[in-house]
Amino acid sequence: MRAIDTHMTRDITVQLENGTYQLDRPLRLDPQDSGTGGHDVVWTAAPGANPVISGGVSVGGWKLFDRTMNIWSASVPTSLHSRQVYVNGMRASMAAGPLPVKLKPTAGGYRASSPLMASWANQKQIEFVYTGGGHIWNAPVDGLGRWTEPICPVASIRGDVIRMAQPCWDNSTERITVPGDVDRSADLVGPARLTNGEQPAYVENAFPLLQHPGQFYLDSSAHVLYYIPRVGQNMSTAHVVAARLQTLISGQGTPGRPIHNIVFSHLQFSYATWLQPGSRQGFSEIQANYTLTGKRAYATEGLGPFAPHGTYPYGAWTKEPGNLQFRYDRNLAFIDDRFVHLGAAGLNLDNGSQKGSVVGCVFTDISGNGIEVGNVNEPEAAGASQTSRITIADNHLYALPVEYHGGVAIDAGYVSNSSFIHNQIDHVPYTAISIGWGGWPDKIGQPPVANFSRNNLIADNLIFDSMQVLTDGGGIYTQGLTGTSMGTGERVVGNVIHDQLDWGHALYSDNGSTFITYLRNVAYDDFDDWGIAHTDYVTNDGADDPLRLLHNYWQQGDPDSSLLAVVKSGNMVISGPREVPRGIIANAGLQPAFRRILRWRPRGRAVPNPPERVAAYSGNGVAYVTWAPSYAFGNAQVTSYTIRTSSGQTATIPAAAFERRGYDIMPGLAEGQSYTFSVTAESRDGDSTPSIPSLPVKIQRRPPELPARPRSISVHPGNHDATVEWHAPHPTAGVPVTGYRIACSSGTSYVVRGLSQLLVSNVGAGVFHVFGDLKPGKTYRFSVAAMSPDGAGRSITSPQVVPKP
Numbered sequence: 001m002r003a004i005d006t007h008m009t010r011d012i013t014v015q016l017e018n019g020t021y022q023l024d025r026p027l028r029l030d031p032q033d034s035g036t037g038g039h040d041v042v043w044t045a046a047p048g049a050n051p052v053i054s055g056g057v058s059v060g061g062w063k064l065f066d067r068t069m070n071i072w073s074a075s076v077p078t079s080l081h082s083r084q085v086y087v088n089g090m091r092a093s094m095a096a097g098p099l100p101v102k103l104k105p106t107a108g109g110y111r112a113s114s115p116l117m118a119s120w121a122n123q124k125q126i127e128f129v130y131t132g133g134g135h136i137w138n139a140p141v142d143g144l145g146r147w148t149e150p151i152c153p154v155a156s157i158r159g160d161v162i163r164m165a166q167p168c169w170d171n172s173t174e175r176i177t178v179p180g181d182v183d184r185s186a187d188l189v190g191p192a193r194l195t196n197g198e199q200p201a202y203v204e205n206a207f208p209l210l211q212h213p214g215q216f217y218l219d220s221s222a223h224v225l226y227y228i229p230r231v232g233q234n235m236s237t238a239h240v241v242a243a244r245l246q247t248l249i250s251g252q253g254t255p256g257r258p259i260h261n262i263v264f265s266h267l268q269f270s271y272a273t274w275l276q277p278g279s280r281q282g283f284s285e286i287q288a289n290y291t292l293t294g295k296r297a298y299a300t301e302g303l304g305p306f307a308p309h310g311t312y313p314y315g316a317w318t319k320e321p322g323n324l325q326f327r328y329d330r331n332l333a334f335i336d337d338r339f340v341h342l343g344a345a346g347l348n349l350d351n352g353s354q355k356g357s358v359v360g361c362v363f364t365d366i367s368g369n370g371i372e373v374g375n376v377n378e379p380e381a382a383g384a385s386q387t388s389r390i391t392i393a394d395n396h397l398y399a400l401p402v403e404y405h406g407g408v409a410i411d412a413g414y415v416s417n418s419s420f421i422h423n424q425i426d427h428v429p430y431t432a433i434s435i436g437w438g439g440w441p442d443k444i445g446q447p448p449v450a451n452f453s454r455n456n457l458i459a460d461n462l463i464f465d466s467m468q469v470l471t472d473g474g475g476i477y478t479q480g481l482t483g484t485s486m487g488t489g490e491r492v493v494g495n496v497i498h499d500q501l502d503w504g505h506a507l508y509s510d511n512g513s514t515f516i517t518y519l520r521n522v523a524y525d526d527f528d529d530w531g532i533a534h535t536d537y538v539t540n541d542g543a544d545d546p547l548r549l550l551h552n553y554w555q556q557g558d559p560d561s562s563l564l565a566v567v568k569s570g571n572m573v574i575s576g577p578r579e580v581p582r583g584i585i586a587n588a589g590l591q592p593a594f595r596r597i598l599r600w601r602p603r604g605r606a607v608p609n610p611p612e613r614v615a616a617y618s619g620n621g622v623a624y625v626t627w628a629p630s631y632a633f634g635n636a637q638v639t640s641y642t643i644r645t646s647s648g649q650t651a652t653i654p655a656a657a658f659e660r661r662g663y664d665i666m667p668g669l670a671e672g673q674s675y676t677f678s679v680t681a682e683s684r685d686g687d688s689t690p691s692i693p694s695l696p697v698k699i700q701r702r703p704p705e706l707p708a709r710p711r712s713i714s715v716h717p718g719n720h721d722a723t724v725e726w727h728a729p730h731p732t733a734g735v736p737v738t739g740y741r742i743a744c745s746s747g748t749s750y751v752v753r754g755l756s757q758l759l760v761s762n763v764g765a766g767v768f769h770v771f772g773d774l775k776p777g778k779t780y781r782f783s784v785a786a787m788s789p790d791g792a793g794r795s796i797t798s799p800q801v802v803p804k805p
Contacts, residue, residue: 008039015044016051016267023055026247033251035261040331045266055245055323056086056271059225062235069228071210072235076218076225076242082273083403084243084343084367085216085225087233089604091341091365091402091633092216093689096129096204098676101160103199105173109155109164118157120206122221124165126154127278130194131201131613132406132470144172144285145190146471146503147430148406151283152194168282171292176299176307178444186306187317188440189286202692205278214607214689218242230607230686243273243343246321253328255352255384260330267337272323274344274367277404288434289320289345289368289407290376306441314449315438316377320368320407322348328384332356340602340633345369345407346400349390351378357391360594364396365602365633367403371395374415376437379451381414386452390418394594398426399633402609405429405469408477413437417455424462424589424598427631429469429612431477431504432497433458435490439479439512447538448512454483459493462589467502467527469612469628471759474508475500475526481514481538486546489515496588498577500526501629502759506554507531514538514545522553522580522588527760529554533566553580555770557716557723573718575772606632608681611641611691616677617736617789618699619665623675624736624789626663626758629655630681630688638681645669646676646693655681662755663738674698705735706793707786711764715782715801717774722803724782725768726796728761737761737786741795742769745781753787761786776805 012035035041045051057080065073085092101117103110120126130150132143144150150172153165172194175185185192203209210217210226217226225242229235248269253259276293277283284292292301302317303310324339325348326332332353339346339361345368349356353373363370374387381387392410401407409425412418412435425432435456438449463475475497483489497506506523507530509516514536523529530552533544544564551570561568577585590598608630617624623645630638642652643666653664669675676693708729716723728737739753740761752769760767774780779802785795 008036011035011040011042013042013044015046016049017046018049018051020052020054022057023053023245023248026245027249029249029251029259029262031253031257031259033262034259040261040263042263042265043267044263050268052268052270053248054241054271055243055248056241057244059240059242062238065226069211071226071228073224073226074240076223078223080223080242080244081220081275082218082242082244083275083278084273084341085218085227086241086271086341087227087229087238089602090607092227093214093610094204095206095209095215095217096202096692097209097211098693099199099203103162109169110162112160112162115159117162118159120157120208122219123154123157125220125278126206127151127204128154128200129202129204144194145287147287147473148190148285149404149470150194150285151277153278153280153282165280165282167295167297168280168284170296171284171298172282174298178306184443186303187286188306188443212689241271243271245272246274246344247323247325248272249324251326251329251332253352255328258328258330258352258384259326263333263335264337265335269324269337269339270341272342272344274321283404285406286317287406288411289404290317291320293318313377313379315440319372319375320345320404322346322372324348325350326353328352329356330354334358334361336360338600339363340365342366345372348372349374349387351375351381351387352385353387353390355389357393358395359391359393360597361395362597362600363409364399365402366400368401369407369411370397370400370409372411373418374413376413379414379438379449381452386416387414388416388418390415392420392423394422394590396424396590396597398428399631400428402633408432408434410434414451414453415456416452419457419459420461421457421459422461422589422591425466426463427465427468430467431473432463432466432475433461434477436478436480436482436513439510442511442534442537445537448480448514451481453481454488456482456490457493458490458495460588461495463495463497464499465501467500467504468631469502471503473504475506477508477510478513478516479510480512483515486515486517486548489517491517491519492521493519494521494584494587496522496585497526498524501756503527503763503765505529505531509547512537512545513547517548517550518552519550520552520584522577522584524555524574524576527756529556533564536565553584555723556768557718557725559716573716573721573723573770575721575770579721602633605685606636606683607686608632608636608638608683608688610688611679611681614677614679614691614694616694616697618697619789620701621667621669621671621699623666623669623677623697623699624663625666625677625679625694626755627679627691629659629755632683632685636683636685638683640682642680642682644678644680644690659754661753662758669699671699671701704790705788706791707735707737707788709794710784710786710796713782713784713796713798715798717801717803719776719804720774721770721772722774722780722801723768723770724784724798725766726784727766728764729786731762731764735788738789739787740767741785741787741792743783744771751787774803776803778802
């Protein structure tokens with residue numbers, strides 16, 4: 001190739017025939033592999049072909065290892081280290097389960113309640129996972145912030161002493177604090193300690209945890225892979241692939257000599273892994289799958305002026321790599337490609353990426369971030385070192401991240417003059433689009449990091465079912481300076497965002513977000529539509545960071561105002577999408593020429609992921625059980641859920657009924673007995689592996705308990721609608737709020753319930769609901785009462801309001 005592309009007179013096309021191209025090492029491109037004379041080198045599929053670029057290795061020779069448990073085994077190459085295994089195209093789950101012992105934190109790890117785990121083999125493979133985001137009943141609440149899911153491996157277990165791997169453990173438990181603040185780490189992002197006595201949410205990657213169909217365990221010391229087949233899987237004929245390479249394709253130029261004019265078209269990239277989370281570095285997460293790595297990183301890495309030996313620039317933490325990654329490149333294009341079955345981020349366009357495009361691609365079944373644009377380690381880069389003029393358009397990103405749930409579908413750091421337009425993003429555990437960085441100094445009254453970001457456009461994206469597992473994120477999440485004025489700042493235009501589940505905002509202007517214009521966006525059925533204004537610590541004149549919210553269609557109902565540099569004007573209260581101009585709804589998401597990619601499915605069956613964050617509450621002879629919903633990478637619809645108690649009882653609820661109510665009832669439980677509850681999701685393609693069980697719940701007989709009255713109520717009238725807003729009762733340990741009864745003086749009433757109400761209400765947060773079909777000029781009052789499983793409590797009533805004419 002290099003011999004013929006130095007004097008190109010037309011494009012060079014490399015056609016790949018149908019089949020799997022199994023790489024034994026990454027394809028590494030440099031400037032010599034570039035197109036010349038304004039022409040491109042095009043790597044593409046032959047007509048009618050579906051080539052797969054694979055970093056995996058096939059595993060055969062399966063033998064029945066344990067007939068009772070139906071565990072099968074196969075030898076693997078001695079060089080194989082992997083965190084992802086696929087059987088007939090279906091992702092297997094790493095063996096995981098609840099901790100079999102109670103743990104008490106010590107300086108270097110834990111002391112266990114018994115020496116049981118000391119008998120487990122390959123102790124350095126064992127990993128503790130800390131799930132953030134639990135808000136309801138007795139769900140675990142751990143992590144380094146509710147937007148994270150840290151993972152730290154074990155170093156050794158001797159008797160009842162568990163020593164954790166370094167530097168992961170210190171980087172997760174010894175983060176230094178801001179002077180005078182014992183709770184906030186010097187990174188200013190989250191708490192300073194991984195654990196203050198809480199247990200890990202679960203443990204994974206140990207052979208004794210291999211118990212359920214669809215789970216695997218790779219014994220790296222004996223070079224044996226173990227697996228329990230799902231129903232219908234025949235290990236004599238099954239096609240098993242273990243992801244082996246960490247990089248499929250990389251491209252590395254320099255500021256003065258970038259790689260350029262390369263196109264990847266109609267290709268599938270699959271079966272790559274990422275080994276850092278299982279190494280001594282672990283996965284000490286900060287945010288968006290950025291982590292701390294290296295000895296004493298907790299005291300230095302990216303801390304800048306906030307630590308005695310802080311490294312610069314502030315916020316330059318370790319970025320999750322891409323299984324395809326490029327740096328210092330020009331005119332790269334990814335067109336109609338498929339990024340699926342990957343173990344890190346899918347695609348990373350890093351520092352110095354310019355004039356690139358990702359168009360018409362599908363990203364799904366990826367362990368971490370989907371697309372990464374730019375980095376956070378060169379905030380004031382100039383010229384060829386900037387990331388700029390990138391177009392991310394008409395892509396479908398869904399059902400990701402699969403493993404590292406704090407990741408996002410599209411993650412952009414410092415980037416300029418770039419467009420993120422007409423994408424569809426759905427069924428994601430955390431944020432859909434995250435852009436910007438370095439705003440956290442805002443938390444202690446200091447300006448955000450100066451950076452080159454400017455003139456970025458986020459427009460006409462369709463985002464739904466975000467924030468399904470973790471909290472404190474958004475549909476479109478921004479932080480830090482986005483330009484130098486309202487004219488050069490970020491523009492967020494014409495996006496439609498709905499059915500966000502957990503705590504966050506559809507449009508989230510977080511720490512230091514400055515010079516953003518939100519125009520003609522649509523938000524409904526979300527936790528919250530927009531938030532929030534922050535003091536401007538750049539000017540430090542008492543004003544807020546300049547923001548404009550103009551002509552948006554939303555449900556939170558903020559009235560027009562112009563206060564402290566935040567302008568809200570012409571925003572319309574809606575009760576649902578039918579009240580939005582058709583053109584905005586029709587224009588959001590993929591443009592017509594690209595909508596065919598919504599029908600694309602990976603080969604093989606697609607079972608749902610296990611439900612997350614299972615929690616339960618005791619009733620009289622029953623338990624009320626809830627969980628975060630499931631989805632499948634192939635978009636196979638979840639049809640039902642089945643709850644199983646620790647003593648074997650089961651109950652099944654249709655998925656639609658769970659969505660309406662937010663919980664299910666497990667009857668027939670014995671008074672005084674404790675139970676745990678696990679949940680399985682079912683689809684037409686099969687069942688998920690069971691969830692991690694809930695914490696134990698003791699069934700106790702008690703008198704009926706009604707929740708307290710909501711704490712406040714206000715009404716924001718629109719033309720024919722009114723937003724009724726209230727604050728949930730103060731959270732109590734004994735009485736969960738399962739919904740609200742809202743009544744209007746006109747005689748109309750609603751009962752609002754569902755998982756979103758459980759999440760919002762049981763942290764005492766603000767709640768709102770839109771009443772539609774009101775008559776302008778007429779006077780109305782509204783009342784709201786909280787509901788528990790036993791009934792409704794006392795109501796609170798609003799003052800009189802009159803809808804606008």
